[in-house]
Amino acid sequence: MAELPDKSEHFIDWYLEAVEVAGLTDKRYPVKGMNVWTPYGFQARRLLDGLMIQGIEASGSRAVEFPTLIPQTEFQKEKEHVKGFDAEVFWVTRGGATPLDIPLVLRPTSETAMYPIFAIWIRSHKDLPLNVYQIVNVFRYETKTTRPFLRIREVHFFEEHTCQLTDEAAAARCRSNLATFQGIADALALPFVATRRPEWDKFPGAYYSIALDLPVGGARTLQVGTVHHYRENFSRPYEIRYEDLRGEMQYVHQTTFGLSERLLGATVAFHGDRRGVVFPSSIAPYQVVIVPIVSQNSGPIAVDAARALADRLRSRNVRVYVDDSEERPGAKYYLWESRGVPLRIEVGPREAAAGTVTAVNRLGEKKGLGPGSLDDSILQALADYDKALAARARVAFQKSFSVAYRLEELKDSSTVRLVSWCGTEACGHQIEQAIEGAVLGVPEGPLPIDPGAPAECISCGKAHETRWVLAGRPL
RNA sequence: GGGUCUGUGGGGUAGCUUGGUCCAUCCUUCGGGGUUCGGGACUCCGAGACGCCAGUUCAAAUCUGGCCAGACCCA
Numbered sequence: 001m002a003e004l005p006d007k008s009e010h011f012i013d014w015y016l017e018a019v020e021v022a023g024l025t026d027k028r029y030p031v032k033g034m035n036v037w038t039p040y041g042f043q044a045r046r047l048l049d050g051l052m053i054q055g056i057e058a059s060g061s062r063a064v065e066f067p068t069l070i071p072q073t074e075f076q077k078e079k080e081h082v083k084g085f086d087a088e089v090f091w092v093t094r095g096g097a098t099p100l101d102i103p104l105v106l107r108p109t110s111e112t113a114m115y116p117i118f119a120i121w122i123r124s125h126k127d128l129p130l131n132v133y134q135i136v137n138v139f140r141y142e143t144k145t146t147r148p149f150l151r152i153r154e155v156h157f158f159e160e161h162t163c164q165l166t167d168e169a170a171a172a173r174c175r176s177n178l179a180t181f182q183g184i185a186d187a188l189a190l191p192f193v194a195t196r197r198p199e200w201d202k203f204p205g206a207y208y209s210i211a212l213d214l215p216v217g218g219a220r221t222l223q224v225g226t227v228h229h230y231r232e233n234f235s236r237p238y239e240i241r242y243e244d245l246r247g248e249m250q251y252v253h254q255t256t257f258g259l260s261e262r263l264l265g266a267t268v269a270f271h272g273d274r275r276g277v278v279f280p281s282s283i284a285p286y287q288v289v290i291v292p293i294v295s296q297n298s299g300p301i302a303v304d305a306a307r308a309l310a311d312r313l314r315s316r317n318v319r320v321y322v323d324d325s326e327e328r329p330g331a332k333y334y335l336w337e338s339r340g341v342p343l344r345i346e347v348g349p350r351e352a353a354a355g356t357v358t359a360v361n362r363l364g365e366k367k368g369l370g371p372g373s374l375d376d377s378i379l380q381a382l383a384d385y386d387k388a389l390a391a392r393a394r395v396a397f398q399k400s401f402s403v404a405y406r407l408e409e410l411k412d413s414s415t416v417r418l419v420s421w422c423g424t425e426a427c428g429h430q431i432e433q434a435i436e437g438a439v440l441g442v443p444e445g446p447l448p449i450d451p452g453a454p455a456e457c458i459s460c461g462k463a464h465e466t467r468w469v470l471a472g473r474p475l
Numbered sequence: 476g477g478g479u480c481u482g483u484g485g486g487g488u489a490g491c492u493u494g495g496u497c498c499a500u501c502c503u504u505c506g507g508g509g510u511u512c513g514g515g516a517c518u519c520c521g522a523g524a525c526g527c528c529a530g531u532u533c534a535a536a537u538c539u540g541g542c543c544a545g546a547c548c549c550a
Contacts, residue, residue, distance in 0.1 A: 020486090328514085330514035334514075
């Protein structure tokens with residue numbers, strides 16, 4: 001087996017192979033864009049779900065689950081929304097041989113499934129805010145080339161939907177969601193930028209959309225999440241109203257927050273290297289793999305030591321696997337490296353006798369541990385690994401942005417670009433054409449790099465009321 | 476949406492133009508044996524595929540049609 005393709009030169013080839021060798025999905029399922037989750041990949045996904053659940057519930061949201069099928073009549077109530085999704089929904093038109101009176105849509109997202117029910121649930125201002133989320137599969141008839149975790153037709157989707165009393169409360173919920181996402185991203189050691197998407201690229205039906213993007217090498221970016229402020233755009237057609245203190249009916253202000261297994265793809269894409277996947281310990285299916293080194297004459301001492309150590313680590317909630325298969329040690333090292341295991345522990349016969357081990361983390365740092373407080377040292381090594389991974393990620397992140405002052409500079413961008421923009425759609429499209437990508441949007445909060453005050457618009461040269469905007473090439 | 480092309484064991488391929496020693500080949504994968512074992516071992520035995528359905532033919536991986544799946548290019 002050779003090394004993976006060069007990540008910076010052939011990113012997509014590298015990505016596909018990294019996912020393949022790690023065994024996260026089986027792409028042989030005979031429907032385009034629908035892959036099988038393997039036990040290893042599913043475990044990573046479940047851990048990722050756990051991060052989302054923990055984060056969102058800490059911010060006062062509760063889990064619900066709505067049905068998969070949506071009647072066409074409900075689906076069509078918000079005009080922009082239908083227009084945005086019409087081309088990519090799967091339809092259910094028959095029950096057995098009987099044509100359905102009202103065709104059903106396989107949800108591409110759940111606004112139109114939830115909101116008729118929200119209208120029933122919400123009567124009074126006392127019913128607000130309503131903060132609920134669900135983690136379910138949604139379906140989109142993707143026509144472009146599909147890629148595991150990144151562009152798929154059956155999406156494992158996290159969606160929070162909230163109803164708020166006021167516009168300001170909804171904006172506050174959006175900010176709260178960004179803080180929640182920050183926590184999730186931190187756990188994954190993924191730096192990101194939040195930008196307000198330009199008008200022409202916001203979610204169909206939204207008042208505004210804040211997208212969460214990751215730079216993944218060159219000018220490439222990966223959108224891993226969105227927070228939308230809907231204002232009353234949905235509550236009016238779906239008649240979600242409450243009676244306020246004065247006894248008047250008011251429409252609720254709504255928000256949504258969406259994430260998916262793209263975050264898993266992003267973790268692979270961002271941290272991975274020539275040997276394959278690199279997992280942060282938060283979602284690593286195995287945080288520690290122990291490889292006992294056995295030779296013909298040494299007997300079971302190394303395996304016994306490995307198993308005893310594994311039991312002790314498990315009792316401290318470490319996910320650990322003892323690889324006592326018949327493979328040679330070298331083959332095991334490569335295998336577990338490609339699968340992204342944060343920490344490998346080697347135990348040879350002599351070490352077993354002495355109560356020591358050799359620890360090698362996924363960043364290649366190697367050291368001997370023990371005999372004193374061995375278990376603590378291993379936990380410490382795991383924590384150190386996560387810190388080192390995050391530090392490495394921050395460095396890569398800093399290098400992923402640069403300022404461009406002229407449209408011609410955009411063509412050969414080797415980073416995501418920060419450009420000054422007048423805010424008009426015409427100039428926005430000029431920028432998109434020049435970079436052969438997209439205007440991501442105006443950053444929310446601090447910029448990844450400090451470019452000073454905005455200059456004149458990179459496209460039309462207008463000097464007043466310009467702002468910095470990020471442009472890149474979304475995957 | 477329009478066009479071009481592709482489909483051969485688990486993965487990657489040759490063969491197809493001109494139908495016939497092709498129970499197809501190489502690299503791997505899987506099962507079993509032996510020698511090994513601190514960075515991708517060697518060796519022996521064995522298993523496993525011509526996308527699906529029709530048609531043409533003495534004979535189809537190869538030709539024809541339909542279907543399914545996928546890739547690339549353009550709008």
